[in-house]
Structures are given as structure tokens and as C-alpha cells.
Amino acid sequence: MSVLFVLIGFSLLISLSFLIAFLWANKKGQFDDTYTPAVRMLFDDIKDEKENKK
Amino acid sequence: MSATKTTNKIICVHCGEDCPNRSIAIDEIYFCCNGCKFVYELLNENNLGSYYKIEDKPGIKVSDKLYDNHFAYLDNDKIKEKLLDFSDEKVSKLTLVIPQIHCSSCIWLLEHLQKLHSGILSSRVHFLKKEVSITFEHEKLSLRDLIELLTSIGYEPQISLDDYEIKVKSKKGSSLIVRIAVAGFCFANIMLFSFPEYLSSDGSLSDNFVQFFGYLNVLLAIPVFFFSASVYFKSAYFGLKQKVINMDVPISLGILMLFMRSMYEVTTSTGVGYFDSFTGLVFFLLIGKLFQEKTYDSLSFDSDYKSYFPISIIKLIKESEEIVPITDLKQGDRILVRNNELIPADARLLSSHASIDYSFVTGESDPIEKSVNDKIYAGGKQIGGIIKLEVLKNVSQSYITQLWNDANFTPPSEKSLSNMANRFSKYFTFAVVSIAFGAALVWMFIDPSKAIFVGTSVLIIACPCALALSTPITLGATQRILGRNKLFFKESATIEKLASVTHILFDKTGTLTKAKTSSIEYIGDALTNDEKALIHSLVRHSTHPLSVKLNKHLEHHQIFSVDKFDETAGKGISGIINNREIKIGSSRFCGHDSQNDESKIMQSQVHISIGHKYYGYFKIAVQYRDNLENLAFDLGKKYKLSILSGDNDSELSKLHTLFPEATSYHFSATPKDKLLHVKNLQESGECVLMFGDGLNDAGALKQSDIGIAVTESMSSFSPASDGILAGEKFAEMSRFIKFSNSAISIILVSFIISILYNVVGLGFAIMGLLSPLFAAVLMPISSLTVVGFAIITTNIVARRLRI
Structure with a gap:
């Protein structure tokens, strides 16, 4: 059963990495703007449009 | 992409306003003005038609086209430096607030600015804040050119002295989120590690594991205690320092007890402690705090006179003109x-003559005529030609700005801390502490x-988690619902605070009346x-407000x-069209002597004479907001x-018909009079709610217990x-107030519910039967009940009031 100690330690470490990932993303401003990216990704690429016309 | 035609109206493809006629057009596409046509052409030329x-x-x-050197101040190095976020030899970056941003087309266009000018490297829009960050090469495109380019396509950035003086980027919300993340993480893991203990109530879990889990829990609880929960300790400490027992005092007491008791139990191996309850409590409380901190990114609640004033001004040095920042202006x-x-x-x-529009200051839009040597107060707008002025006072000491610097005007920095929960917590804390001592004494x-x-x-059990949550959750939900209704x-x-209001003050012009339309x-x-x-042909040449309305x-x-x-x-306008002479203006100007003295006429009149024949006059009266009498009633x-x-x-006589008899009226009030009036009311024990709009109300709005600015467009200054x-939404204000008041009743009922839970918990605690499992179950249940009750009832009440 002593392997459980190791496994629990690992599980804690993995979950800790998620916490750190979240804190990092928050600090980098990933959650600052929750609206514009959703709109931006739907825009067509303007270069393609130009080529099509030519 | 053709112009939308209704019965006989043509709508501008660019801005959607009615076109006066079909004279401005490209093929089958119609525009309301040449400005719109220009933008359309510019965008199409640059392959930006997707807009x-x-x-x-x-x-x-x-x-309307601004003066050519309207943005000349942007060439001033001092101003440039303050506006730019970053700048090196080649590239500059800046962030601009553009209130006009309103749809996805705006985002699209503003993010493709590099198509319009090769000097722009990239641009990014933050829609909710209505901001755009632009990176550009300043050798190819100067800051001034950039701003002028944006203005020419209709997106004039808002540059004010405020931004110029301090550029603060608030990071207020994010630290709370970090606290919540840490608390949530530790709470979840501690729950996981506490489960085996709860499930093996017969003690079948080996001591090794109990100890291992115990110490892991200690490890996880420490950051919650010292980092996440520290906001409560700080707030409680500051409260006690000011001899106020706020809600955070009993919370801190409970948190402290939970943590110490659990530490003691684990280190002495006498138990497993209450770490799960402890971290859960902090987690829920912080979420309540987050819910309360709803902010509106694009709205500014703190703008003072600086936001209204220009950044720079043309100064005459000898006979040459120089553009200087307004802060450098001296007597x-x-x-x-x-x-x-x-x-x-x-x-x-x-100069010999000026015509000043004081609508910013007084709300009254008819210009006032001034002649040489007259004193002109700050805040007025010159209408007409260029005028020369000599500065008499520094910007910050002017008639209008001194309101903010006046010793008389000292806004209470913290508008009274005594909200309901805090008043309540005083008795609550005393009761809990005395019960704790009493019970301990009996058990001795x-x-x-x-x-x-x-x-x-x-x-521990009396820690008012549910109690502390009920206020922020209810008020937060109410605030959101009102926000959806544009309050x-x-x-x-x-x-x-709305619940304790006794006296309501209204400004007239712009608040009770519609600012733009008139009958x-x-x-x-x-x-x-x-x-x-x-x-029509004649009045469109004049900038006089009455001409504009006509x-x-x-x-x-x-x-x-x-x-x-x-x-x-001051008299009127004249001109010759198709060989007919037309005069528009005062009655004497049009050759018509009216019997009544003009100064006593209530509304503005514009008289008409065509070909030397007097026709009649247009009566232009202010228009009150719809349903005003119902609201007033x-x-x-x-x-x-x-x-x-x-x-x-x-x-006055018109207002008498709209407002109840008991209403009191105060006319010809200066901004300072308004402020003092509010102060007098407050001194006689009234709680004042004030509605206002102009800069002239600013002092009074700030002095009132609650000041609400009424505005026509959300993007303009208030x-x-x-x-x-x-x-x-002004007419619906009485319902909004009713709704806010019902929120207070909801909080009261939530208080009662959470107290009931507390009584049950206290019963167990006094009898010495409190177990970690019991605490871990009771606390979340009581919190969830209160939160659920608050949110559901708030929404039901909103629906019932049709808000």
C-alpha cells in the first residue's frame, strides 16, 4: 500500500501544474478580453479576397 | 449592398441615417453626406469593402470637418511622450479609447488599419473596454497623422487631460482571481484527502495514512490562510482600528479559530481538523466578493472637469502662435x-465680440453674447469666429474647476461604511463571543x-459565511439586472443606500428634458x-443652436x-435664394414689431420673413421626457x-403640471448653489438622491448620498x-428604486435563513457534538441555500416588476 504515498504525491504535483498554468495565463492577460477574440476568429482573411478578385 | 428604400426614405449605406435626397451617390448607393461617401470610397479603394x-x-x-490643425498639439513632444505606451527609434505603441466602437465591423476595420496606411504595423481591439492598441512606425506616420486618419474614418479617439496626466492600468480584479484560484485548488485537494477519513468512520484507516493526509492538508491550508484569507484579516484590522466592527471581524475570528484548532489537532494527532471547512469557507467567501465587484469597463464614473477640457491650446507669444499643453497655461x-x-x-x-455656449456648464444651449473686456468663465464654447483671450486665472482655479478644489466641497472619502451587514455584525459578534465564553464556562x-x-x-460554527454571502450576492444580482436596463x-x-433615500433632486435641462430633440x-x-x-436652405448655413434645431x-x-x-x-440670418430675400431671426430683425416684450417670452421664437413679407414664427420649446408625470407621481x-x-x-407653469404640488423649486442656481443646497438638506437629516447631467451638476452629484448622471449616449462623458x-430609461426610475428596495428585503430574509442554520449548528457545538464532518456538510449547505435563495428571488422580483 505504500505506493499510494507516491501516487498521491504525483496527483498533487499534476494538479499543482494546472494551478500554475492558470495563474500564468491569468498574468499574461489571457482572460482580459473575453469578447473580441470570439469575433476576430470569424473574419475572413483579407489577402485571400484580394487574390480571388485578381 | 444597395441602399435600403422604405416608402420614400433613402437610408445611408454608411451610417444608416436618412438621406435628405439622392444627390450624393455612387451608382445605386446613396449617402447622407459627403463625409460618409468619402469613408466609403476610401475603404473600397483599400480593399476594405467587407466592412x-x-x-x-x-x-x-x-x-463636421474640424479645423485643419485641430490635432496639432499631437506634434508637441511632451504630449506625445505621455500618450505613447512605448517608443524606440522606429516603432511606437499606444492605446486609444474610441467610444464609437460598437459592432464587429468596427473590430474588423480597426484591426485592418495597416491596409489604409503602410506605417501602421498592427492594431488590436479590446471591444469591452472600447480600446484599440496600435503599433506604428513613427517615421512613416506621425502620431498626429494616425489620429487624423482614425478621425477621418469616423473613429475619433477620446484624448483628454485625464489620460494625459496619469495613465493607470487597473489590475484590481486579477489579484482577487488569483486568491480564488489558490483557495479553490487547495479546497478541492483537501476535500479529496479528507474523504478517506470520513468514509472510514470506524477507524479502519491506518494511522500512517491519517498522519500523511493530515500533514498534506496542513501544507495546502497554509497558502489559503496567509494568502487567500488575508483580505479578511486586513479589512477586520482596519475596521477595528476605526472602532467599527464590520462583517469581516466575525469572519476573521471564525477563520482564525478554524485554522488554529485544526493545526492543533493535526500536530498533536488528536484529530484530523477542519481544513476542508476552512478552505471551503474562504473559497465561497471570495467568490461572493468577486460577484460583488461587477465593473463596467467602458464606463467612467470618475471623470471630472479634466475630461471635458482640451489637452492643448494655442498660445500667443508676441505675434506667433504656439501650441502648449493646457497645464502649462499661466495667468x-x-x-x-x-x-x-x-x-x-x-x-x-x-476680441470685439464673442458668442459663448455654456451648455456644458449650465445645460442651457442658447449662446450668450460677450463684447470686448467681458469676463468669460471657463467651460464655455466659442461659437463663430476665432477669438483672442487673456487668461485671468489658472486652469485649476477657474469658476467651474474650483468646485473640485473648494474647501467647502470635501466629498466624504468613504461614503459611510455602515451598510446593513456591518451594523448587524456588531450585535452578531458580541452574541457569538458571549455564547462561546458562556458555553466554555458551563463546560468547565x-x-x-x-x-x-x-x-x-x-x-467555528457561528462563522457567518452564509450571512456574509447574502449581501454581496443579492446586491450583485440586482446590480446586474439594473445594468441590463441601462442603469x-x-x-x-x-x-x-437607495433604500434610505428621503429626498430626490432633479436638474432640469438635460435631465428632465431631452437634450437633443425639442418640439x-x-x-x-x-x-x-x-x-x-x-x-431650410438658409438655416443650414448657421451654427446657432436654434438654426441647428430648425x-x-x-x-x-x-x-x-x-x-x-x-x-x-444676436439678431438673425439673411440671404437671397432664387431672387427672394429671406430673413430669419428675432421679430424685430424680420421687420415685425411684436406687442409683448420679448424677454418675457417663455420659449424661443424664430421669426420668418420672405421677400419683405412677415410670415410668422417657429416656436421652439424644450421637450420633457416621456411619461415624466407618471414618474413624478x-x-x-x-x-x-x-x-x-x-x-x-x-x-415653472409647465413643471407645475408635471410634478406633484409638494415639489419645491429652485431656479437660477449656480453650480455652487446646487452643491450647498444638497449640503443643507443633508445637514437637516435628509438622505439625498440627485439626478443631473451637466458639468454644473457635478459638485452636487458628488455631494449627494447618491448621484446619478443621466446621459443620452453611453459613450459620451458624464x-x-x-x-x-x-x-x-429615465421614466422607469421609480420601478428601479422599488426593485432596489426589494433587494434589501431579500437580504433580510437571507439573514434570517442563515441565522436559523447557525442556531442549529450552535446547538450541536454547545452540546460538544461538533465533528469535522458535520461542519464540512453544514457550512456549504447553508451557504448554497442562501446564495440560491438570493439569486432566485431577485430574479423573480425583477420579472414581477417587469424589469
Whole structure:
């Protein structure tokens, strides 16, 4: 059963990495703007449009 | 992409406004003005036509052309430096606030600015904040060119002295999120590690594991205690320092007890502690805090006179003109002010004649005529030609700005801390502490070894988690619902304060009346469509506010070209169209002697004479907001009402018909009078709610217990206030107040529910039966009940009031 100690330690470490990932993303401003990216990704690429016309 | 045609209206493809006729067009596409056409052409030339495909009629009507050197101040290095976020030899970056951003087409266009000018490297929009960050090469494109480019396509950035002086980027919300993340993480893991202990109630879990889990829990609980929960300790400490027992005192007490008791139990191996309850408590409480901190990114509640004033001004040094930042302006400087520019400081007029529009200050839009050597107060707008002024006082000491610096005007920095929860917590804390001591004392006689256990148990279980959550959750939900109805409160605590209001003050112009529209009625000999067209052709050349109103009223009529246009300030305008002489203006100007003294006439009259024949006059009266009498009637039942106006009493008889009899009226009030009036009311024990709009109300709005700024468009400036209300929702204010008051009742009921839970918990604690499992179950249940109750009832009440 002593392997459980190791496994629990690992599980804690993995979950800790998620916490750190979240804190990092928050600090980098990933959650600052929750609206514009959703709109931006739907825009067509303007270069393609130009080529099509030519 | 053709122009939308309704019965006989043509709508501009660019901005969606009605086109006066079909004269401005490209093929089958019609525009309302040349400005819109220009933008359309510019965008199409640069292959940006998709702008019109993403949303229908996305454009912004391009305002009248500004002076060529309107943005000349942007060439000033000092100003440039303050505006730019970053700059090296080649590249500069800056962030601009553009209030006009409103749809996805705006995002699309502003993010493709590099197509319009090769000097722009990239641009990114933050839609919610209405900001755009632009990176550009300043050798190819100067800052001034960039701003002018944006202005030319209708997106004029808002650059004010405020931004110029300090650039603060608030990071307020994010630290709370970090605290919540840490608390949530630790809470979840501790729950996981506590489960085995709960499930093996018979003690089958080996001691090794119990100890291992115990220490892991200690490890996880430490960051929660020292980092996440520290906000409560700080707040409680500051409260106690000011001899106030706020809600955070009993919370801190409970948190402290939970943590110490658990640490003790684990380190002495006498138990597993209450770490799960402890971390869960902190987690839930912080979420409540987050819910309360609803902020509106794009609204500014703190703008003072600086936001209204220009950044720079043309200063005359000897005979040369130089553009200087307004903060460098000193007494004795001579300045030039052009058409439609704001006068930044109290000054003496050097030119022979000026016509000043004080609508920013008093809300009254008719310009006031000034002649040489007259004193002109800051905040007025010059209408007409360029004027020369000599500055009499520094910007910050002017008549209007001194309101903010006046010793008389000291806004209470913290508008009274005593909200309901805090008042309640005083009694609550005393009760809990005395019960804890009492129970411990009793147990001293029964079983001394259990006395401390019982005392701490009482403090733990009585920790007012649900109680502390009910206020922020209810107020936060109320604030959100009101926000959806375009009443935006700066803080949710304002809603609580609304309940104690006894006296409501209204400003008149712009608050009770509609700022832009007015009712226009023609009295006299009937005019043919042709004659109306003549009038329209003439008034569109004048910038006088009455002409502007008349122009809008007649905008569907034809336009002829005008010969010999002449404007006599204070009298009227004249011109010759199709060989007919037309005069528009005061009755004497039009050769008509009216019997009644003009100064006593209540509304503004514009007289018309065509070909030396007097026809009649247009009566232009202010238009009150719709349903005003219902609102006044509803509010009058419960509150004392007053009207506080900077104008004269010419509208008194009209107001009498709209407002209940008990209303009191105060006319010709200066901004300072308004402020003092609010102060006097407060000193006589009234709690004042004030509605205002202009800069002249700013002092009074800040002094009132609650100041609400009424505004026509959310993107325009509004004076510093506790709330911002959209003008079209003004009539619904009585329902909003009713709704806010019902929120207070909801909080009271939540209090009772959470107290009931506490009584049950206390019963177990006093009997010495409190187990970690029991605490871990009771606390979340009580919190969830209260939160659920608060949110559901708030929404039900909102629906019932049809909000």
C-alpha cells in the first residue's frame, strides 16, 4: 500500500501544474478580453479576397 | 449592398441615417453626406469593402470637418511622450479609447488599419473596454497623422487631460482571481484527502495514512490562510482600528479559530481538523466578493472637469502662435480659441465680440453674447469666429474647476461604511463571543477537558459565511439586472443606500428634458413646401443652436444655393435664394414689431420673413421626457421632490403640471448653489438622491448620498457619479428604486435563513457534538441555500416588476 504515498504525491504535483498554468495565463492577460477574440476568429482573411478578385 | 428604400426614405449605406435626397451617390448607393461617401470610397479603394458586409450600416456619421490643425498639439513632444505606451527609434505603441466602437465591423476595420496606411504595423481591439492598441512606425506616420486618419474614418479617439496626466492600468480584479484560484485548488485537494477519513468512520484507516493526509492538508491550508484569507484579516484590522466592527471581524475570528484548532489537532494527532471547512469557507467567501465587484469597463464614473477640457491650446507669444499643453497655461497668457472650442480658463475677452455656449456648464444651449473686456468663465464654447483671450486665472482655479478644489466641497472619502451587514455584525459578534465564553464556562463545571473544545466549536460554527454571502450576492444580482436596463451603478453598495433615500433632486435641462430633440411648432401664415425649402436652405448655413434645431426639423426639404448669406449675431440670418430675400431671426430683425416684450417670452421664437413679407414664427420649446408625470407621481408618493435648475423660472407653469404640488423649486442656481443646497438638506437629516447631467451638476452629484448622471449616449462623458442612467430609461426610475428596495428585503430574509442554520449548528457545538464532518456538510449547505435563495428571488422580483 505504500505506493499510494507516491501516487498521491504525483496527483498533487499534476494538479499543482494546472494551478500554475492558470495563474500564468491569468498574468499574461489571457482572460482580459473575453469578447473580441470570439469575433476576430470569424473574419475572413483579407489577402485571400484580394487574390480571388485578381 | 444597395441602399435600403422604405416608402420614400433613402437610408445611408454608411451610417444608416436618412438621406435628405439622392444627390450624393455612387451608382445605386446613396449617402447622407459627403463625409460618409468619402469613408466609403476610401475603404473600397483599400480593399476594405467587407466592412459593409459584416454588419448592416456599421459606419459612424463623420462629424463636421474640424479645423485643419485641430490635432496639432499631437506634434508637441511632451504630449506625445505621455500618450505613447512605448517608443524606440522606429516603432511606437499606444492605446486609444474610441467610444464609437460598437459592432464587429468596427473590430474588423480597426484591426485592418495597416491596409489604409503602410506605417501602421498592427492594431488590436479590446471591444469591452472600447480600446484599440496600435503599433506604428513613427517615421512613416506621425502620431498626429494616425489620429487624423482614425478621425477621418469616423473613429475619433477620446484624448483628454485625464489620460494625459496619469495613465493607470487597473489590475484590481486579477489579484482577487488569483486568491480564488489558490483557495479553490487547495479546497478541492483537501476535500479529496479528507474523504478517506470520513468514509472510514470506524477507524479502519491506518494511522500512517491519517498522519500523511493530515500533514498534506496542513501544507495546502497554509497558502489559503496567509494568502487567500488575508483580505479578511486586513479589512477586520482596519475596521477595528476605526472602532467599527464590520462583517469581516466575525469572519476573521471564525477563520482564525478554524485554522488554529485544526493545526492543533493535526500536530498533536488528536484529530484530523477542519481544513476542508476552512478552505471551503474562504473559497465561497471570495467568490461572493468577486460577484460583488461587477465593473463596467467602458464606463467612467470618475471623470471630472479634466475630461471635458482640451489637452492643448494655442498660445500667443508676441505675434506667433504656439501650441502648449493646457497645464502649462499661466495667468496673463494670451490665447486663441476657435469655433466650437472650449475655453479652458477664466479669461477676459480681447476680441470685439464673442458668442459663448455654456451648455456644458449650465445645460442651457442658447449662446450668450460677450463684447470686448467681458469676463468669460471657463467651460464655455466659442461659437463663430476665432477669438483672442487673456487668461485671468489658472486652469485649476477657474469658476467651474474650483468646485473640485473648494474647501467647502470635501466629498466624504468613504461614503459611510455602515451598510446593513456591518451594523448587524456588531450585535452578531458580541452574541457569538458571549455564547462561546458562556458555553466554555458551563463546560468547565461539567467536563473541564472539553471546555476549550466547545468554546472554539461555537466560534467555528457561528462563522457567518452564509450571512456574509447574502449581501454581496443579492446586491450583485440586482446590480446586474439594473445594468441590463441601462442603469449602471459604480458599486453594488449604492443599491443598499437607495433604500434610505428621503429626498430626490432633479436638474432640469438635460435631465428632465431631452437634450437633443425639442418640439417645434409653426404659428403664422401657412408656408408652402417651397418656402419651407427656402428656410431650410438658409438655416443650414448657421451654427446657432436654434438654426441647428430648425435645420433638423426641416431636413427633408430641398436645398437651394444661397447668395449673400449674412449672419448678424444676436439678431438673425439673411440671404437671397432664387431672387427672394429671406430673413430669419428675432421679430424685430424680420421687420415685425411684436406687442409683448420679448424677454418675457417663455420659449424661443424664430421669426420668418420672405421677400419683405412677415410670415410668422417657429416656436421652439424644450421637450420633457416621456411619461415624466407618471414618474413624478410615483416618486412623489414616497419621497420629497425638488427641482434645482440653473435656468430662470420660465418653465415653472409647465413643471407645475408635471410634478406633484409638494415639489419645491429652485431656479437660477449656480453650480455652487446646487452643491450647498444638497449640503443643507443633508445637514437637516435628509438622505439625498440627485439626478443631473451637466458639468454644473457635478459638485452636487458628488455631494449627494447618491448621484446619478443621466446621459443620452453611453459613450459620451458624464460627470463623476455613483451611477449612470440612460436617458431613455429615465421614466422607469421609480420601478428601479422599488426593485432596489426589494433587494434589501431579500437580504433580510437571507439573514434570517442563515441565522436559523447557525442556531442549529450552535446547538450541536454547545452540546460538544461538533465533528469535522458535520461542519464540512453544514457550512456549504447553508451557504448554497442562501446564495440560491438570493439569486432566485431577485430574479423573480425583477420579472414581477417587469424589469
